[in-house]
Amino acid sequence: MEKQWRRSMPILSMNIVMQLTGLTARQIRYYEENELIFPSRTEGKQRMFSLDDIDTLLEIKDLLASGVNIAGIKQIFEMKKQPAATSVHKISDVELRSIVKEELKKSQLNQRVSLRQGDLSRFFNNGKSY
């Protein structure tokens, strides 16, 4: 695909980007400050944007309008790059079963019941046995 270099090529000045996106310079700088976009610079430090930058800015605009904050947008962008990332430390079955069991024991000692007995017995005894 020879279009790609075109889309990532820095050709647009601040002025045009503002018109194209409807964002203020302040906003655009703010997003760069927060590492959502990475425009390149001229030798005089002026920002030059690519078509990809425009897309990103429009996406940022959308997400902000729908209530997502900068931190959220950053997360979302990262998620798009590594769809398999975001490894959440899920409680393993084993781990949690022992916690629950422990809690159940305590509850019984304290004459309190915080767990639904019916569900619990099904939880522990139904299906395969361990």
Added chain:
Amino acid sequence: MEKQWRRSMPILSMNIVMQLTGLTARQIRYYEENELIFPSRTEGKQRMFSLDDIDTLLEIKDLLASGVNIAGIKQIFEMKKQPAATSVHKISDVELRSIVKEELKKSQLNQRVSLRQGDLSRFFNNGKSY
């Protein structure tokens, strides 16, 4: 996989979930209110949580701690279900090229140049012709 029904089974009371997640009841209710979790209810309207709910709650806790707000979390959760969603209205090459061309024309008329001439000529003329 016969484990799945176990993970989605509502067996945990508010009390335990609070201890397991370190969240207050108020927080948990707040997240339900914002449709991040959907615990089932007893006949007496009391919430009963599943292991999946615990996972979700822990993920919410993580994301909130990292600065993502509720709206962002909701987006992220939706994104996990439909990884191909989030159709962003990208500016098409054609579309944008004409905008840029138009802008360039105006700029020249106004004796102003908002685009970098060198880059522009490369942008329009390099590579394949249209």
Added chain:
DNA sequence: CAGTATATGTCATGTTAGCTAACATGTCAA
């Protein structure tokens, strides 16, 4: 060079998100 556009930094601000506290009422297992 003159004039406009941009950079950077700081101060200020409105809004609101996320939460706590507090209540009165209702639920639950023994």
Added chain:
DNA sequence: TTGACATGTTAGCTAACATGACATATACTG
């Protein structure tokens, strides 16, 4: 029935987010 636990609701706090608004300095372009 009892006493711990949950519930929905209301009211209010606080901190921070995203921008606006300036001021000053530097960069462009004709």
